[in-house]
Amino acid sequence: MKIKQVSRDYAILGLDSGATLAEVKKAYRRLVRTYHPDVNSAPDAKEKFLRIQNAYQRILDEKAGNSRSETLRTANSARERFRERQDQLRRARIRRAREFAKRVQEERDRQYLDAVERASTYFAILFVAAITFFVFDPVYKKLKLTAGQTDVAWAKITEARTRNLSFKFYVDGDPHESTVYVRKSFTEIVVPNGMPVEPGQFFQVKYNVDFPNYNKVNFDRYSAEVGERYQQQVFAKLRQAPKFDIYSDNQLACIILEVYRARGTDGLALLYFFNEPVVENPRHNRMRFALYKKSTDFESLKTSCLQKHPD
Structure with a gap:
């Protein structure tokens, strides 16, 4: 019975039973774009869409050697796992x-x-x-920073293992080291712009010319390399999530870039923490992402990316 079910699942996706994982994903994306209720108003579109999703999930489980019965993937089981996680x-x-x-x-x-x-x-x-x-x-430190003449420099993060970030910058060739307190989300150290921080990243620091140790890091101003790294982090995070399998690599990269252009670093953080609980990350979490995903702005840029990259 299981072999027949698997064969039917491949047939639903229009594939032979020996199709590779890449072929399965490609067929899934093609069919979803055709039968998704958002783009297909036919009476049976929703039913076909659900059949495609269920077949795709069962094939993924079969590919991964997952022998759990289908009853464990019911809505009741999902709710039970959610409650256990919350507990x-x-x-x-x-x-x-x-x-x-x-x-x-x-x-x-x-x-x-x-x-x-x-x-x-x-x-x-x-x-x-x-x-x-x-x-x-x-x-007092804030007054000392703003009382005299100020200048800016690029500060390099030297240590990011605790909430007290260590950074170093140079003034006329002389090194100056300081620390700044940031917050933590689960196991990741998060700077005020909303994104995780890594050693070696550069941010702009404002300092008192006469007393450089009186300074303040502006995490909204960062090097081009940091901006590229942010987009790479978001892409890697979303690519691992099954819910984003509907998009090809080019489509996903396009969506990330357009969100970055529209909302800046805040938009990238919203994508990166798309599944974060509200209690762990009040600013960027699954609730805010769900609202943004339903917005006309997101729908518009998503549609544009799908048109630019049909596959």
Whole structure:
């Protein structure tokens, strides 16, 4: 029965049973462009589209040696896996919150014992110094940056393993090293422009001419190589996702380029994090991508790319 089903699936795609994976994908893209409900208004287009999708998925599973029964790919199974993933994320967040609370409590206990051992005056001095450092130091640095003459240079990211990025830039041949705090999305360090960062990338830094250590990195201004690398990262990410198999390499590259032209780095980040949960990435996530995908702007540029690259 399984062999007959596989043969029927190949027949649905108009192929022989011995067709290669590349031939299967090519046939799938051709048929989807013909029977997709968005482009074919025939009464039976939707039914044919679903049959094509189901046959394509079963062939992919067969090619990969996936022996799971079809019942495990039903909507109920998909929802169950989604709930399990959400439970894992929830448990992970609870665990992190408990660990953080434990560390905070341990730090508070340590500070309390230290305060008891010291004179109250000394403790007050330390407290005032801490408030001054964490509250007024950033303000002071900003004032120092803007108070005097400023200039710009290209800063190279030298280390990107933690949220404190290290970078280096040169002023009149003299090196200056600094750090900047950024956020993290899952396992990737993300800079303010929304994209992951890598060592060796160059961004523009504004600095005080007299005091170069007072500086600020502008992550929206980057080298041409960084822009090309961003597009490569997005292409590699989308090419691995089955939902984008409908597009050929040329079509996908065209869509990425047009989104970049229309929305800049924000558009690339929206594509790169197309499947990111909202709780992990409030700015670029699956919800924002879904809304953008339905917009007239995206539909227009997608249609243009499909016309430019019919295959």
